[in-house]
Amino acid sequence: MRSLRWLRSAQNLCAGLKWIPGTEPLRAQVNTRLLRLVHTSSPPGPPKTTTQPNTVTVFEDAFSKEQRNKASFVQVLDLFCGRDVRRRGHVEMIEAALRWMPEFGVEKDLDVYNKLLDVFPKEIFVPQNFIQTMFNHYPRQQECAIRVLEQMEYYGVTPSRHTCFLLAQTFGKLSHPMKKYQRIMYWFPRFKYANPFPVPVGLEADPVALSKLCLERIAADRDARVKVYQLPSTEECEDGSVQEHTHLVGIQSPDQVSLLADHDRSYPVMVEGPFPLWMKKTCVYYYVLRAEPEARKKVELDPERCFYYPLQLDLELERDLGDDHSFDVEDVEEGPVYAMCMTGSGNERTLWKWLQGLEETNPILGEVPVLFRLSSGQNEVSLPRKQEDKPPQEEEEAGQPEHRRMEQ
Incomplete structure (x- = not known):
């Protein structure tokens, strides 16, 4: 409050002075500076990088190495810290390091x-009085530290006590990076275990172990059993060629x-896929064995059952008089899913091995026809491309799925 009174009195003093003719632009400039001192709040949203691209070219070249791992990344930071005691250009260095962290695989370390926070010079940006604290002392350095904390928040990295010590030693306990640290430490523990099925x-780098993990997550049944029908291997053929088994x-x-x-034997079972499943940044594909909704056996009713006392009543007990049921919802019944699998190559030959393995515990598969409804292949999600002009007949043939029927 005292500082605001000083600014107000200074503005009144400047307004009461008699300005020399021809110095009106100088008067407007002084008033603008006084207003900027009062209205010093930053715009909403994360702080933006204000450095020019030419100022970080030297540091970009330092990170462009062939061997990219944690040791080489830390080595670049150590070389920068030991080059100059004052550490000139530390803001450009930290911003360049933030961009290169995913390339080195240390974005979650x-x-x-x-x-990175240790790169800042110590005890230089700490405000010495409440006015410096109020007017965002060394804003560029504080915004750079906030960007480091925002990237930690984006990748789900929880700060430690050492992080708090570095921020307090560099910017003080009342700085904006320290407030950002306190907000992260308040919300992160509350949302850490919010997901009941965390990834x-x-x-796992092993495709078999990764497939087991994904299938258990899709099935969501404790009684479901995972079975490995084929391990990845190579086989030499008689003609000298090498055949790989996924x-x-x-x-x-x-x-x-x-x-x-x-299952009603008059209806076929279908093998459909591949369907994508994303596990963080890894995309895997799975196949399902299913049937149409009408493929279930019809239950024969007892002809001597009394119609006046039915065995089952469909009563809407949860409905209240205040509920609004003016709109109609169409319930689409899906067919039952009998099994699921994951494989490296989704061709019919590999999927037929899966059906032969299922036939050991499901003898009915030897009595019903099998219909393969497979898409073109395992393609990751990508931007849609412009389709070339095709005749209408070719477009209809390209849009139809490939139906094939195989019977034993």
Whole structure:
């Protein structure tokens, strides 16, 4: 409040002075500076980078190495810190390092973020009085530290006590980066275990282990059993060529076994896929064995059942008089899913091996026809491309799925 009174009195003093003719632009400039001192709040949203691209070319060249790992990344930071005691250009260095962190695979490493915050010179940007604290002392350096914390927040990296010590030593306890740190430490523990089905931090590199994890997440049944039908291997043929066998992993629960046993033999079962499933940045594909909704066996009713006392009543007990049911919702009944699998190559030959493995526990598969409804291939999600002009007949043939029927 006292500082605002000083600014107000200074403005009144400047307004009461008699300005020399021809100095009106200088008077407007003084008033503008006084207004800027009062209205010093930053615009909403994250702070933007104000550095020019030419100022970080030297540091961009330092990170462009062939060997990109944590050791080489930390080595570049150590070389910068030991080059100059005053550490000139530390803001450009940190901004360039933030852009190169995903390339080195250290975007989720807490030690590397603490190493970045350690690049700032110590005890220079700490405000010495409340006026410097109020007017955002050294704003460019504080915004750079906030960008480091925002990237930690984006990748889900929880700061440590060492991070708090570095921020307090560099900018003080009342700075904006310290406030950002306090907000992260308030919200992160509350949302850390909000997801009941969290994805593991490090996904398995083995395709068989990754397939087991994905199938267990899709099935969501504790009684479901995962079975490995084929491991990745290579086989030498008689003509000297080498044939590669991809992995083949399937899952089926006891309830799905009973549903498949009650399948009507006059209807075929269908193998459909591939369907994409994203596990963080990894995209995998799975196939399902399903049937149409009308493929279930019809339950024969007892002809001697009394119609005046039915065995089942469909009563809407949860409906209230205040509920609004003016609109109609069309319920689409989906067919039952009997099993699922994951494989590296989704051709009919590999999927037929999966059906042969399922036939050991489901003998009905040897009595019903199998229909393969496979798409063109395993393609990752990409931007739509401009289609070339085709005749109407070719467009209809390209849009139809490939239906093939195989019977034993």
